[in-house]
Amino acid sequence: MSPRHLLSISDLGADGIDGILRLTDNFVEVSSRQIPKVPALQGKTVVSLFYEDSTRTRLSFETAAKRLSADTMNFSVSTSSVKKGESLRDTVETIEAMGIDAVVVRHGSAGVPQQIATWVDAAVINAGDGWHEHPTQALLDCYTIRQRLGSLEGKRIAIVGDVKHSRVARSDVLAFTALGAEVTLVAPPTLLPPSLEGWPVEATTDLDSVLPKVDVVYLLRMQKERQHEALLPSLREYTAHWGLTRDRARLLADDAIVMHPGPMNRGVEIAAEVANLPNAVITQQVANGVAVRMAVLYLLLGSGVDLAA
Amino acid sequence: MLLKGGTVIDATGSRQADVLIEHGRVAAVGDGLEHRTTIDVAGCVVAPGLVDLHTHLREPGREEAETVESGSRAAAIGGYTAVVAMPNTEPAIDNAGIVRHVLDLGLRALCDVRVAGAITVGRKGEQLAPLGEMAALGVRLFTDDGNGVQDSRLMRRALEYASALGVTLAQHCEDEALAKGGHMNEGEWSSRLGIPGVPAEAEELMVMRDITLSRLTGAPVHFLHLSTAGSVAMVGAAKQQGLPITAEAAPHHFALTDAEVASYDTVFKVNPPLRTEADVAAVRAGLRNGAIDAIATDHAPHALEAKDQPFDQAPPGMLGLETALALALTELDLPIEQVLALLSWQPARIAGLTGEHGGPVVEGAPANLTVIDPAATWVVEPERLASRSRNTPYAGRKLTGRVRHTFLRGEPVVLDGEAQR
Numbered sequence: 032m033s034p035r036h037l038l039s040i041s042d043l044g045a046d047g048i049d050g051i052l053r054l055t056d057n058f059v060e061v062s063s064r065q066i067p068k069v070p071a072l073q074g075k076t077v078v079s080l081f082y083e084d085s086t087r088t089r090l091s092f093e094t095a096a097k098r099l100s101a102d103t104m105n106f107s108v109s110t111s112s113v114k115k116g117e118s119l120r121d122t123v124e125t126i127e128a129m130g131i132d133a134v135v136v137r138h139g140s141a142g143v144p145q146q147i148a149t150w151v152d153a154a155v156i157n158a159g160d161g162w163h164e165h166p167t168q169a170l171l172d173c174y175t176i177r178q179r180l181g182s183l184e185g186k187r188i189a190i191v192g193d194v195k196h197s198r199v200a201r202s203d204v205l206a207f208t209a210l211g212a213e214v215t216l217v218a219p220p221t222l223l224p225p226s227l228e229g230w231p232v233e234a235t236t237d238l239d240s241v242l243p244k245v246d247v248v249y250l251l252r253m254q255k256e257r258q259h260e261a262l263l264p265s266l267r268e269y270t271a272h273w274g275l276t277r278d279r280a281r282l283l284a285d286d287a288i289v290m291h292p293g294p295m296n297r298g299v300e301i302a303a304e305v306a307n308l309p310n311a312v313i314t315q316q317v318a319n320g321v322a323v324r325m326a327v328l329y330l331l332l333g334s335g336v337d338l339a340a
Numbered sequence: 341m342l343l344k345g346g347t348v349i350d351a352t353g354s355r356q357a358d359v360l361i362e363h364g365r366v367a368a369v370g371d372g373l374e375h376r377t378t379i380d381v382a383g384c385v386v387a388p389g390l391v392d393l394h395t396h397l398r399e400p401g402r403e404e405a406e407t408v409e410s411g412s413r414a415a416a417i418g419g420y421t422a423v424v425a426m427p428n429t430e431p432a433i434d435n436a437g438i439v440r441h442v443l444d445l446g447l448r449a450l451c452d453v454r455v456a457g458a459i460t461v462g463r464k465g466e467q468l469a470p471l472g473e474m475a476a477l478g479v480r481l482f483t484d485d486g487n488g489v490q491d492s493r494l495m496r497r498a499l500e501y502a503s504a505l506g507v508t509l510a511q512h513c514e515d516e517a518l519a520k521g522g523h524m525n526e527g528e529w530s531s532r533l534g535i536p537g538v539p540a541e542a543e544e545l546m547v548m549r550d551i552t553l554s555r556l557t558g559a560p561v562h563f564l565h566l567s568t569a570g571s572v573a574m575v576g577a578a579k580q581q582g583l584p585i586t587a588e589a590a591p592h593h594f595a596l597t598d599a600e601v602a603s604y605d606t607v608f609k610v611n612p613p614l615r616t617e618a619d620v621a622a623v624r625a626g627l628r629n630g631a632i633d634a635i636a637t638d639h640a641p642h643a644l645e646a647k648d649q650p651f652d653q654a655p656p657g658m659l660g661l662e663t664a665l666a667l668a669l670t671e672l673d674l675p676i677e678q679v680l681a682l683l684s685w686q687p688a689r690i691a692g693l694t695g696e697h698g699g700p701v702v703e704g705a706p707a708n709l710t711v712i713d714p715a716a717t718w719v720v721e722p723e724r725l726a727s728r729s730r731n732t733p734y735a736g737r738k739l740t741g742r743v744r745h746t747f748l749r750g751e752p753v754v755l756d757g758e759a760q761r
Contacts, residue, residue, distance in 0.1 A: 118645060118648060118649065119648075119649065119650065120648045120649075138650065140650030140651060140652045140653060141533055141534040141535050141604070141650075141651065141652070142533065142535070142604025142650065142651045143604075143650050145603070145604045146604055146605075146650070146651075160534070161534050161535070161652070162534030162535075162536075163533060163534030163535075164534070198534060201532075201534060224531035224532075225526045225527060225530065225531050225537055225539070226526075226527045226528045226530075226531040227531065228527070228528035228531070229528055229532065230531075230532075
C-alpha cells in the first residue's frame with residue numbers, strides 16, 4: 032500500500048522507511064549509469080513550490096524528477112503573484128488547475144504541506160515546513176548511515192545543536208528511532224524543545240561525555256540570529272561548548288561518522304578540518320539525496336511496479 | 341403568549357410552571373394558565389435569557405466577519421438575550437462616540453447589545469481612555485481585550501480611577517514579552533508540531549499581578565477567558581481571601597485540548613490557546629466549585645480567507661455563541677441549574693445587567709427568556725450557523741441540549757431554533 036503524500040516521517044513507520052530505503056538502492060544504481068535517466072514518470076508533472084530559499088533541496092528534487100523523466104515546474108515566490116498578495120491557497124489551487132501530479136513544498140510555517148494536502152488532489156511532498164519536519168532529509172540521512180554502518184539498529188546517534196528550531200532534528204528523531212537507533216540530543220537548554228514528552232530520546236547538555244560513546248554525531252546548523260534572541264550569549268560561546276572542534280573530534284571513536292544537513296557554518300558548529308575528515312559523510316548525504324527523492328517520487332507517482340522486488 | 345408545561349429554572353430554583361408573557365413582561369407564573377396563543381414547552385426548561393460577557397461583534401471595521409445584527413442573531417439562536425461587545429473593533433471602542441455608535445446598531449439587534457469600553461486609548465496600553473464619559477453611557481466593563489494592559493503602573497491607575505466610577509476592569513491576561521511569537525500552548529504538542537508556543541505562565545504572570553493590584557487598590561478585577569490550571573488556582577485562592585475578583589472561562593477551554601492542533605487546522609487557533617488535559621480538568625473544576633463565575637463565549641468570527649492561512653499567520657479566535665450552552669450541557673458534568681447560573685444570572689451580575697437580564701422568572705420581570713430542550717441532540721454544521729463566519733471548531737460534533745425559543749422583552753426572536761428576523 033502506498034501513501035498518497037509524504038508529510039511526516041510518522042506517516043511511514045519503520046516498514047515504510049525501510050521500503051523507501053530499499054527502493055533507493057535501485058536509484059543509486061540508476062544514478063551511477065552513464066545516462067542516469069529512466070522513463071518511470073514520463074508524462075507526470077512535478078512542481079516545486081518553495082516559499083523559502085533553498086539550494087540543495089530544490090535542486091535535488093528537480094534532479095530526481097528529471098532523472099525519472101517527469102516534467103518539472105519551478106515556482107519561485109520572488110517572481111510570482113505572491114508578491115501581488117495572492118494567498119497560499121489561491122496559489123496552490125492555481126498551480127493545480129494547470130494539471131500537476133505532485134507538489135514539493137518548502138514553507139517557513141509548520142503544517143503548510145498538511146494544509147495543502149487538504150486543498151488539492153495532487154501528491155504533496157514536504158520539503159521542509161517551519162520547525163516541523165523535513166522527511167526526505169531524514170530518509171537520506173538513514174540511507175547514508177546504512178551505507179556506512181550497515182544498519183541503524185542499536186546504533187548510538189547524537190544530534191547536536193539547535194534542536195528546538197530544527198525540522199531536520201524532528202524528522203531525524205522519528206526516523207532514527209523507528210529504525211532502532213538510540214538517539215541523544217545535545218544542546219544548551221535554550222535550544223531544546225520546551226517538552227520532550229513522547230520523544231524516545233535522551234537529552235544532555237554535555238557534548239564531551241557523549242562523543243566517545245556514539246556511532247554517529249549529527250550536527251545541526253546554528254543560525255546566527257539565535258544569539259540575538261537571548262538563546263545564546265554568543266556564537267563563540269556556542270562553539271566553545273557545543274561545536275565539533277578539532278580537539279573535540281578526537282573524542283570520537285575511530286569508525287564514528289560525522290553528519291550535517293548543510294549548509295554548514297564552518298567554524299561555528301563544525302570546524303573546517305573536521306568537515307573534511309574521511310569520517311565526515313556530508314557530501315555523501317547530498318549525493319544520496321537525489322536517489323532518495325527519486326524513490327519518494329516513484330513511490331507516490333509511479334506505476335505501482337515494485338522496483339525493489 | 342403562554343409557555344405551557346415547562347420547568348422554570350432561575351436563581352431561586354426549579355419548579356413546574358406555565359409562564360405568561362404580555363407587553364414584554366412576565367405577566368404570570370403558575371399552574372394551569374390559559375391563553376389563546378400557547379406554545380407547548382413540555383420537557384423544556386424556561387430560564388432567564390443567557391448573558392455573554394465576551395462577544396466580538398466585529399462592527400465597526402470587520403463587517404465581512406460579523407456585524408452587530410448577524411452576531412446578535414447568532415446570540416439569540418444560542419439562547420442569549422444580552423451580549424457584551426468587546427472593544428477591539430476598528431477603530432477601537434475607546435470613546436463615547438463609538439460606544440454610542442455600537443449601542444445604536446444594537447437597537448435593531450435580536451438581543452440586547454452592551455458594550456465594553458477600552459481601558460486605554462486605541463487599546464495601545466499607553467494612555468487612559470475616557471472611562472468616565474463611557475461609563476456615563478452605561479458602560480460597566482472595560483478591557484483592552486485582545487491585549488492585556490502590560491504596564492503595571494498604568495493598570496494600577498486605571499483600577500484606582502475606575503473604582504470611583506463603580507465600573508469593573510476586565511483583563512485579557514497575557515504577558516506579551518513571555519508570549520511573544522507563540523501561536524499555540526507551549527508543551528508536548530507545540531514541541532512535536534514545531535509551532536512556537538505560549539507558556540501557561542504568560543497568562544498566570546498577569547493573573548498574579550492583577551490579583552496583587554486588586555489587593556493594592558481595592559478595585560474589582562474580572563478575569564477574561566482563564567485557560568490554565570495555575571490561573572484557576574490563583575483566582576480561587578484570591579476569592580477565598582475576599583478580594584473583589586470574578587472570572588470567566590470559554591467553552592473551548594473546557595471542551596478542547598491542544599492536541600487538536602495536530603491537524604494544523606487554523607480553526608483551532610485561539611488566544612489564550614487551547615491547553616492540556618490537566619488545564620481542561622482544572623477549568624471544569626473551577627466552574628464546578630465557584631472559582632470561575634461565568635462561561636463566556638469569546639465568540640471571535642473570522643472570514644474564510646483570514647483562516648485559510650498558515651497556522652502561524654492566521655488570526656486567533658473561534659465562534660462560540662451558537663454552541664456554548666450545548667457544550668456546557670454536554671461536556672460539563674453539572675446539573676442544568678448550575679450551567680444556567682454560569683451562563684445567565686452570574687454573568688448578568690458581572691455585566692451590571694441585573695434587573696433586565698438573568699433575574700428570576702416572576703410576575704413583572706422583563707420577558708427576556710430562553711426555552712431549552714435539554715434532551716435534544718444535534719450535530720454542529722458550520723454552513724447552518726447564523727454567524728457570518730464559519731470558524732467553529734465543533735463541525736460534526738454531536739451535542740446534547742438545544743435552544744428552542746428565545747424571547748427578547750416578550751418578542752419571540754427565535755422560535756423552534758429559527759431566527760424570526
